[in-house]
Amino acid sequence: MKDDHTTTATTTPAVAAQTPTPAAATPVSTPAISVAKLVKRYGDMVALDHFDLDIRQGEIFGLLGPNGSGKTTAINCILALLSYDAGTxxxxxxxxTPTSYALKRRIGLVPQNVAVFNELTVEENIDYFCSLYVPKKADRAPLVEEAIEFAGLGEFRRFRPGKLSGGLLRRLNIACGVAHKPDLIFFDEPTVAVDPQSRNAILEGIERLNAAGATVVYTSHYMEEVERICDRILIMDHGRHLALGTADELKSMIDTGERITVETLDLDEATLAHVRDLGFVIEANWDGRELDVRCRRGDHNLVDLLGVLRAAGVNVGHLTSRPPTLNDVFLELTGKALRD
Structure with missing residues (x-):
């Protein structure tokens, strides 16, 4: 969404005559975002099909879906970067609307593609993007310093982006998007291709922004991130709202229960067929070393499975049983796993 970031930046500076309106100016009972029956077509293709979305103020909201599901189109419509055919x-x-400049000053965007100027230093980049919303240098200076400190970029303030690691570039991208202290922040895949330490720092930073009062809309293909930081999650596909709830609520909506993995080297086809015939088994596969069984919900799945294996004389090594994940929710609701 690099182009989206640039478009937003270049449409607002002429009217950004003051710092953003604080969140307290809007009653908390008012949704941060309310989308109703949104339709967007590209010729014969329907990208958004009467799509609904309500995001509460003060929450971290996960907007998830496979590639081509309509996430980016929905975000671009919300930001008034795209026109749409119907809905509100x-x-x-x-x-x-495209001219809702007061609202745009309250919004921050951290795009998936790093959108900074290679000719400017870290500090100059943050100052430039902040200036699109806060024109007075005296008002802007403390915000820039705060953003540098927030992103942990103090010792790199004189560096140009080409000298930064991937993780530092991501942190610079975030600092540029949040320096003006927006009330609503969109994070589009902010941790793509960064190391675990940088990823953890970014997630902690998002949680701090939220704790300070910002509403966050978060998209990611990393399910463990979504489960860690998001209060509620909406799953969409084919431009439609499929399911909404907390991570636990979404998991309770599907038939899939635990997934059992058993190390074994001597499973035969007859025993594998017997496993597959068990009433609670959705799917069972053996790769010659490990038996992977996806189960429906039940109280005795592991005991019943081990009973079949022991009756057949199968030697069992290490075994694990884990509850359903958000990726399991995707497999059941959309028929596909999230992917890059």
């Missing part, structure tokens, strides 16, 4: 969009209770 309101941000903090007000209609969102």
């Amino acid at each position: 969009i309101r941000v903090f209770g007000e209609p969102m």
